[in-house]
Amino acid sequence: MQLNLAFIGFGTVGQGFCEILLEKEESLRQLGLEYKITAISDIAKGTIQNEQGLNLEAVLKTVKETGRIEETPGAKPGWNSLETITKSNSDIIVEVSYTDLKTAEPALSHFKVALENKKHLITTNKGPCALAFNELSALAKSQGVEFRYEGTVMSGTPIITLAQTSISYGNIKEIKGILNGTTNFILTEMEKGKSYQAALKQAQALGYAEAIPDADVLGWDTLAKIMILSNVLFKYPLKVSDIPRQGITDVSLEDIKKAREKGSKIKLIGRIKRERQKIQAEVLCERIPLTHPLASVEGALNAITFKTEYLGDVTIVGPGAGRKETGFALLSDLCQIYQRLSQGRKK
């Protein structure tokens, strides 16, 4: 089966995905899946297309050398983002443009136009999945297309896949997770005795934290992921105002020392609890006992504990971010769509 992909956005994650696609080209072909990238549109890097398929190695080389994609050999001038969705001969839209957690735009419009035009959609973009999930899921279903978003929580660590297959058949009563790598890195460095400011600087130097680190350190990123998990696991759309939110900016070395004396570590935790039909969520700094699997989650790693009716606690620990790690989430989404489509053909 051949699947044509069009990219909306072509930053770190999109490029990471393309690198994986090239590395995996042969093993995908053995699975029966051939892909072509027929269009790319990025607000800063330009827009190109070729209905026969762009030369992916050339695109990656060009963006590395020029910071833009338009001089890619063999590429024709492309379209703006919405036209790229409607005019390209693509089967799957890869939406990896920037995330806005207030309005979800312009990504939300990209999502809707893709689904309305019966194109499958894979994405790592948190905004629309946090703010308009039910509407988008219903739209995908009514249009008979796939909508997948593994990379929105814990990069390629298969949280969403798990939540949608086996583990969901037992009641999930609570989830509790370390969902932001930047803050976990800072807290881990503070465990070693560094001040908050020194640890933040180190995180910035390593590229983990932005120059303006508010989205991470004030808990907004964790909050968005909690909204997505509530949508996926409980079909319950939380509002930002439903979720008490705490960041890590008030955590002192003294707090960390006190926690250690009590046999615990301070972690920034996102939590959703379901009791009967009521959903309660929060983002807070919590003392986690050293005996709990979440306590040993260090540095930029992330983890989630599912509290379930039949299995008790099930915890998954894995990467929370990264170029290839998040790119891999898109590969996983692509392969799962391919498997569904090829099953559909067989039956």
Add this chain to the structure above:
Amino acid sequence: MQLNLAFIGFGTVGQGFCEILLEKEESLRQLGLEYKITAISDIAKGTIQNEQGLNLEAVLKTVKETGRIEETPGAKPGWNSLETITKSNSDIIVEVSYTDLKTAEPALSHFKVALENKKHLITTNKGPCALAFNELSALAKSQGVEFRYEGTVMSGTPIITLAQTSISYGNIKEIKGILNGTTNFILTEMEKGKSYQAALKQAQALGYAEAIPDADVLGWDTLAKIMILSNVLFKYPLKVSDIPRQGITDVSLEDIKKAREKGSKIKLIGRIKRERQKIQAEVLCERIPLTHPLASVEGALNAITFKTEYLGDVTIVGPGAGRKETGFALLSDLCQIYQRLSQGRKK
């Protein structure tokens, strides 16, 4: 959709699954799945059938009161195990008879007859999955039926589901796990200062260890799970003689103390490594640094770390055994078969 189930074996796990089926009856119906149990055959508890469906509550009550199933109200006399597979009006065979790791029989014959008769098969039985996996998978494929075995490794913790969906698309280079709850319980008690003999006695009193504990403490159970994981993940059938095996009977309190002084814990580890196309496996007592997620896996919990090409280490921690925990694996298998079948119908 209605699916008829026939049980081969009706011990703890089969009964646990039935309890879950009753508790979940309404939510399964909401999914679109109605089930009937139309036959049960157990070598010790008797054999019953009713093509209209047995009364499951009555079966569970009868086995609890009499230790057998034949006096179940409304049940007709059943057949032996092979006839139960061929003569009952079942769509799915639930094979939960006893495990034999030398020949896999009689379960292996049950498996083959089920698949040859185009019946879907769900199981928690390790023997056939360790010893004849490739043959059974090929048979299921050629017959166009589903063959699922989530409960063979880490009970209902969704290791097999994970291994077969998302995580498998990145190269898995190594897996390393605590796969036996009994030995992990004993080692955890020894960490607290108990002798091996005292910890073993406690495990026996709690029902974790058998009167003859060899299968657990000599590493055989871990070895069988390693064989299954090699089959599922790498399509590579290991032989028992391929796998160096160590148990926990030689671990002393002195060893545990020395490990602690080095900042580590002794764990019974099953490991498979793939380098190029070569597979190497072993079962051994290993010092795990306290900073590794496997070190905090205590008591009867189990865990697996997947070393992957794109995600680095991904670790899953969850229950390794238990009546409801393993019963839930069968529910997960049943639901996944149902979802496949209903997708097939839609397309």
